[in-house]
Amino acid sequence: MNLVWQRFTLSYLPLKEYLATSYLHRLVGLLHSWRQSSFFIQQGDIIATALLSLVYAFAPFVSSSLIGLLLIACVGFWLLLTLSDEPAIARASLFTPIHLLVFFYWVIAAVATALSPVKKAALNDLLTLTLYLLLFALCARVLRSPRLRSWVITLYLHVSLIVSIYGLRQWFFGATALATWVDPESPLSKTTRVYSYLGNPNLLAGYLLPAVVLSLVAVFAWRSWIKKALALTMVIVNSACLVLTFSRGGWIGLLLAILTVMALLVYWWSVQMPPFWRTWSLPIILGGLLGILVLAVIFVEPVRLRVFSIFADRQDSSNNFRRNVWDAVFEMIGDRPIIGIGPGHNSFNKVYPLYQHPRYTALSAYSIFLEVAVETGFIGLACFLWLIIVTFNSAFLQIRRLRLSRSVEGFWLIGAFASVLGMLAHGTVDTIWFRPEVNSLWWFMVALIASYWRPLNQNQSSEQNSPDPEPAAN
Numbered sequence: 001m002n003l004v005w006q007r008f009t010l011s012y013l014p015l016k017e018y019l020a021t022s023y024l025h026r027l028v029g030l031l032h033s034w035r036q037s038s039f040f041i042q043q044g045d046i047i048a049t050a051l052l053s054l055v056y057a058f059a060p061f062v063s064s065s066l067i068g069l070l071l072i073a074c075v076g077f078w079l080l081l082t083l084s085d086e087p088a089i090a091r092a093s094l095f096t097p098i099h100l101l102v103f104f105y106w107v108i109a110a111v112a113t114a115l116s117p118v119k120k121a122a123l124n125d126l127l128t129l130t131l132y133l134l135l136f137a138l139c140a141r142v143l144r145s146p147r148l149r150s151w152v153i154t155l156y157l158h159v160s161l162i163v164s165i166y167g168l169r170q171w172f173f174g175a176t177a178l179a180t181w182v183d184p185e186s187p188l189s190k191t192t193r194v195y196s197y198l199g200n201p202n203l204l205a206g207y208l209l210p211a212v213v214l215s216l217v218a219v220f221a222w223r224s225w226i227k228k229a230l231a232l233t234m235v236i237v238n239s240a241c242l243v244l245t246f247s248r249g250g251w252i253g254l255l256l257a258i259l260t261v262m263a264l265l266v267y268w269w270s271v272q273m274p275p276f277w278r279t280w281s282l283p284i285i286l287g288g289l290l291g292i293l294v295l296a297v298i299f300v301e302p303v304r305l306r307v308f309s310i311f312a313d314r315q316d317s318s319n320n321f322r323r324n325v326w327d328a329v330f331e332m333i334g335d336r337p338i339i340g341i342g343p344g345h346n347s348f349n350k351v352y353p354l355y356q357h358p359r360y361t362a363l364s365a366y367s368i369f370l371e372v373a374v375e376t377g378f379i380g381l382a383c384f385l386w387l388i389i390v391t392f393n394s395a396f397l398q399i400r401r402l403r404l405s406r407s408v409e410g411f412w413l414i415g416a417f418a419s420v421l422g423m424l425a426h427g428t429v430d431t432i433w434f435r436p437e438v439n440s441l442w443w444f445m446v447a448l449i450a451s452y453w454r455p456l457n458q459n460q461s462s463e464q465n466s467p468d469p470e471p472a473a474n
Contacts, residue, residue, distance in 0.1 A: 009393040010097035044081045048138055049148045051077055055135070056156045056444070059437045060163050060197045060207060067436045071131040078138040094141055096453040098394060098446065101387040106133055108380045109343045116342030118350040125344020132443050139447030146409055149451065153214060153412060156444075160211035161234050164241035167196035167204060171244050191302050193246045198437060205250025206432040208242040210419040210441050213257050217415035220265075221408050246306050249430040257422025258289065264414045268403055322366050322429070328355040329365045333373050340377035345434065348374065364434060368427035371434065391420065391449055398452040409452075416448040 006012055040047075055070045085094075109129055116122035143149040171194050193201040215234035222228055242250055266273075266282045273281065296303045314320040332341065332355050341351045345364055348371075352362060365371040373381045395417040402410030423442055427433035433442065 009390050010100065011393065011397065013097050013100070038084075041080070041084050044077075044084075045142055045145065045148060048074070048077055048081065048142050049151060052139060052142060052152055053155050055440060056152065057159055059440055060159065064436050067440070068128075068131070071135055071440075074138050075131055075134040078134055078141070081138075081141070094144075096140070096394070096450045097390050098387070098450040098453065099137065099140070101383065101390055102133055102136060102446075105376075105380065105383045105387060106130065108339075108376050108383055112339045112376045112380060113342045115339050116347060117336075118342060118347050121346035121350050122342025122344065125342070125346050129343050132439055135440060136443040136447045136450075139444050140450040143448055143451035149409075149412065149448070152444075153218075153448075156441075157211060157215055157218065157231075157234055160208060160215075160238055163196045163198070163204070164208060164211070164237045167194040167241040167244065168237065170194040170196065171241075191246065192244075194241060194244045196241070200432070201245035202247045202249065202430050203432045203435055203437060205242050205245040205247035205253075206423065206426055206430070206435075206438040207441065208238050208245075209250060209253050209257060209422050209426060210415075210445060212238045212242060212254060213261060213419045213422065214412070214415045216258070216261055217411040221411035223408075246302065247426075247430075248306060248310055249426040249428075251306075252429070253422035253424075253426030255289075255293070256425045257418040259286065260418035260421050261414060262286070262289075264399065264417065268399070268410065268414065271403075321360060324357045324360040325362045325366050326370065328352065328357060328360070328362075329367075329370050329374055331355045333370070333377075336377060338377045339379060340373065340375045343375045362431075364431040366431045367429060368424065368433050371431075388420075388424070391446055392417065394453055395420075395449045398449075398454070401454065402452075412448065413452050416445045419445045420449070 051070070051074045055067065055074065058070065059067055106129070109126055113119065113122040113126045139152075143152065171192055175192055175194060177193070195201045195204050198204045198207060212235060215231050215238055218231035219228050219235065222231055239254070242254055262285045263282060266285070270278050297307050298304070309316045309319070312319060314323055329352075332351060341347050348364055356362070365374050369381065369384075372384045376383075395413060399410055399413055399417070402413065420442070423433065423438070423445070432438050
C-alpha cells in the first residue's frame with residue numbers, strides 16, 4: 001500500500017531519466033551560450049523577482065487588464081530564462097512532480113478547448129490559463145532562493161497590510177455597497193461589509209486569507225523582536241479585516257487554515273515537547289479556538305446571524321442563488337461530462353444561459369470543483385484533484401525534511417500548506433478563486449510549495465513515506 005501511495009503521489013519520480021528523453025525539454029538551454037556573455041540574463045532571477053513584485057504589489061489596486069500585461073511580461077521573461085538556462089539535466093531539480101501535473105492539466109484544458117462548443121471563447125481563456133500556469137513556473141523558480149522568497153512574501157504581507165488598513169477604515173467610517181451582495185430583507189442589510197480596494201467583500205476575504213496565514217507563521221520565521229511585533233500586528237489587522245468582510249466562505253477558509261497551521265506547528269515542535277503537551281496541545285488549541293467561535297456566535301449578533309445563515313438552506317437569498325446556479329451547472333456537466341465546455345469564464349458565459357434558471361445569472365459555477373468539472377470534464381477534475389493531493393504530499397514530505405534540520409524556512413512551507421487548504425475551502429462555495437487578485441496568489445502558494453521540492457532516491461522515498469518517522473531529539 002505504501003508503494004502504491006508513493007507512485008500515486010509521484011514521491012519517487014525519475015525526472016532526470018524522463019527529461020533526458022524529452023524532446024520538448026531539449027529546448028531548455030538553446031541560448032545558454034548567449035547567457036554566458038549577457039550581464040542582463042545573468043541577473044535573470046533578480047529581474048524575475050522584480051516582475052513578480054510588480055504583479056503582487058499592484059494586484060489589489062489596478063485593473064485586470066494591467067495585471068494581464070504584467071503576467072505577459074513575466075511569461076516572456078520566463079521563456080527567455082528557460083531557453084538560456086543551463087543544460088536541461090543539470091537543472092532537473094527545477095522540474096518537480098507538481099510541474100508535471102500542472103502541465104497535464106494544461107494539456108487537458110487544451111483538448112477541452114479543441115473540442116469546445118464555443119472554441120473562440122475557450123481559446124481566449126486557454127491563453128489566460130496559460131499565463132497563470134507559467135506564472136506558477138516563474139514563481140517556483142524564483143522562490144527556490146531563500147532571500148528572494150523572503151522578499152516576495154514580505155512584499156505581499158506589506159501590501160495586504162495596506163489593503164486591510166483601508167478596509168478597517170471603511171468599517172469605522174462606513175462604505176457604500178458597490179453591488180448586490182447584501183439582501184435588503186436580511187437583518188444584516190445595514191451591516192457594513194468591508195471590501196477595501198478590491199470592490200467586493202468575498203474577493204477581499206480570498207485575498208487576505210493567505211496574508212493572515214503567512215503573517216502568523218512570520219511571527220516564528222522572522223528573527224528580530226521588531227519584525228515579530230510587525231508580524232503580530234499584521235495577523236491582528238488582516239484577521240480583523242477578513243472577519244469584517246462577513247464572507248462566510250472566507251470565515252470557513254480562515255478557520256480551516258488556522259487549524260491547519262496550529263496542527264503543523266504542534267507537529268513541528270512535538271519532538272521538543274514534554275509527553276503531556278505532545279498529547280494534549282492540539283486538543284487544547286482546538287478547544288480554545290472553538291470556544292472563541294462559540295462565544296462570538298453567542299454574543300456578537302452579526303456573527304450569529306451570518307453563521308446561522310449558512311444552515312438556512314434556500315431561506316437565505318445567497319444560499320438560494322448558489323443552489324439555483326449549481327442546479328444548472330449539474331445539468332451542464334451532465335451534458336458534457338468527459339471533457340467539458342472549455343476553460344474560462346467566457347466559455348461559461350456562452351453556455352450557461354442555455355441552462356440557467358430564470359433570474360439567476362452567473363459568471364461562474366460558484367465552486368472551484370464544479371467550475372473545473374464544467375470546463376474540463378471529469379478528466380480535468382481528476383487531474384486537478386491529483387495535483388492537489390501531490391501538492392499536499394510534497395509539502396508534508398518537505399516539512400518533515402526541514403523539521404529534521406530545524407530550518408526556519410519550514411514555517412513558510414507550513415503557511416503555504418495551510419493557505420492552499422484554506423483557499424480551497426473558500427473556493428468550494430464561492431467564485432472569487434478565478435479572479436486575478438486571488439488566482440495569482442493561489443499559484444504563488446502552490447509554487448512556494450514546489451520551490452521546496454528536492455529529489456529523493458528510493459531509500460529516502462521509503463523513509464519519508466513511512467507512517468511516522470520521528471527525528472531524534474537533540
